[in-house]
Amino acid sequence: MIWLAPEFAARLPRPWKCVADAFHVQGEVRKEIAGRGRRTLRFELEGRGYFLKLHWGVGWREIFKNLASGRLPVLGAANEWHALQRLPELGIETMVLQGYGREGWNPARQRSFVVTRELEKVVSLEHHCAGWKEDPPEPRHKWTLIRRVAEITRRLHRGGLNHRDLYICHFLLQQPWSGGEEDLHLYLIDLHRVQQRNRVPLRWRAKDLGSLWFSAMETGLTRRDRLRFLQAYFDAPLREVLKREEKLLRAVERRALALKAKGISDE
Secondary structure, three states: OEEEOHHHHOOOOOOOOOHHHHHOOOOEEEEEEOOOOEEEEEEEEOOEEEEEEEEOOOOHHHHHHHHHOOOOOOOOOHHHHHHHHHHHHOOOOEOEEEEEEEEOOOOOOOEEEEEEEOOOOEEEHHHHOOOOOOOOOOHHHHHHHHHHHHHHHHHHHHOOEEOOOOOHHHEEEEOOOOOOOOOOOEEEOOOOOOEEOOOOOHHHHHHHHHHHHHHHHHHOOOHHHHHHHHHHHHOOOHHHHHHHOHHHHHHHHHHHHHHHHHOOOOO
């Protein structure tokens, strides 16, 4: 199957009739992970930028390797395709979906793709916060971002989704930004590992929150900042949160410290 947004299809020099057409696109390779059958490239049509994420069969060996380590293998672009449709329904800003295609039923050899419109004039939250430890921002600026990240994470989890790569580098901040709520646009990206259920289990909420805390450790956040995040994420009084969610918060801390000990994400 193949689906293309009308505005994207109209810009193509020739129609895409099968998945192979997407695999023939030439562009700037932004990311390629050896052995995982995935490549991301940027290309332009009529002066507008797009990102194309290609997936091809990773082979049974890689599938069994992931399953043996307790990870669900990413078999194609379907996770991202579904997440890109679901996130706007939850009030979460993300990339604009422009195309999706899939061919083949063998999970080890399936080929698929997803196309999104390039987000212009954005900066990752990791880059934006990089100097906070040495040069703290205005409190209002920091607190507004903390609340928004917490709200996005809350909506994600309450909507039955967990990200699996929830690091601050996967939040893109629209520029320019005044520092207030009224013109704040924060986009959640890198959705290829997103899982969807009726309810997110505690262990997966802990992994998302722990990853988020690990990635923010070097930004100079205070204990009060962390409590501010928890209050916004749980949308409840802090005293109630700290008592009711003790098990989850311990798991979050363990996750963050484990990642810090490794010094890398588990991507």
